[in-house]
Amino acid sequence: EDKVVQSPLSLVVHEGDTVTLNCSYEVTNFRSLLWYKQEKKAPTFLFMLTSSGIEKKSGRLSSILDKKELFSILNITATQTGDSAIYLCAVGTNAGKSTFGDGTTLTVKP
Amino acid sequence: DGGITQSPKYLFRKEGQNVTLSCEQNLNHDAMYWYRQDPGQGLRLIYYSQIVNDFQKGDIAEGYSVSREKKESFPLTVTSAQKNPTAFYLCASSLQGGFGANVLTFGAGSRLTVL
Numbered sequence: 558e559d560k561v562v563q564s565p566l567s568l569v570v571h572e573g574d575t576v577t578l579n580c581s582y583e584v585t586n587f588r589s590l591l592w593y594k595q596e597k598k599a600p601t602f603l604f605m606l607t608s609s610g611i612e613k614k615s616g617r618l619s620s621i622l623d624k625k626e627l628f629s630i631l632n633i634t635a636t637q638t639g640d641s642a643i644y645l646c647a648v649g650t651n652a653g654k655s656t657f658g659d660g661t662t663l664t665v666k667p
Numbered sequence: 668d669g670g671i672t673q674s675p676k677y678l679f680r681k682e683g684q685n686v687t688l689s690c691e692q693n694l695n696h697d698a699m700y701w702y703r704q705d706p707g708q709g710l711r712l713i714y715y716s717q718i719v720n721d722f723q724k725g726d727i728a729e730g731y732s733v734s735r736e737k738k739e740s741f742p743l744t745v746t747s748a749q750k751n752p753t754a755f756y757l758c759a760s761s762l763q764g765g766f767g768a769n770v771l772t773f774g775a776g777s778r779l780t781v782l
Binding site: 558561563566588589591593598599600601602605645647649650653654655656657658659660 | 698700702707708709710711712715717723725726757761763768769770771772773774775776
């Protein structure tokens with residue numbers, strides 16, 4: 558059975574802090590690892606990683622994948638209150654199926 | 668604007684009743700998915716479909732049924748056999764292959780409450 562584990566499950570920081578969210582996985586026929594942000598209802602896409610060791614970056618967010626150790630991290634620098642959300646990690650397979658972790662709930666206090 | 672429309676946003680149901688959640692997309696995506704989200708948990712896959720007239724069970728298909736008669740539509744029926752149906756239901760779609768495969772676009776969700 559495909560499995561995705563995220564840690565920590567919740568995190569409270571203050572504005573300006575840097576956070577690292579973790580995602581480990583065990584899946585059959587890995588194709589890609591994806592990060593989503595869920596603020597209220599619909600998750601929105603952040604990154605897709607398919608190759609090991611190549612960092613994806615968008616503003617203050619960055620992510621990297623290690624296919625040998627089967628994990629990924631999502632970094633957020635200089636956090637803002639608008640970064641408060643649930644961050645979901647998902648792994649997509651060649652069969653077209655995506656398996657999600659339980660998410661990390663990030664709260665950024667002013 | 669292209670996107671996914673789910674309806675209704677909120678739904679109340681009595682025990683023993685079937686209910687159907689609608690999902691329509693105009694993104695021309697081949698693949699469509701239904702996920703369930705419970706408080707404090709991630710998304711769990713109910714059913715998915717990669718092509719019209721074909722669909723596969725996900726991890727928690729028991730008590731649910733779907734159809735895929737049109738590319739744009741993927742309705743989900745929550746039957747009375749689903750023991751704990753109160754949850755937030757998310758529909759998603761994606762390209763079938765190529766670079767965009769596995770990148771999901773989500774609808775705004777439907778919150779079902781069983782009274």
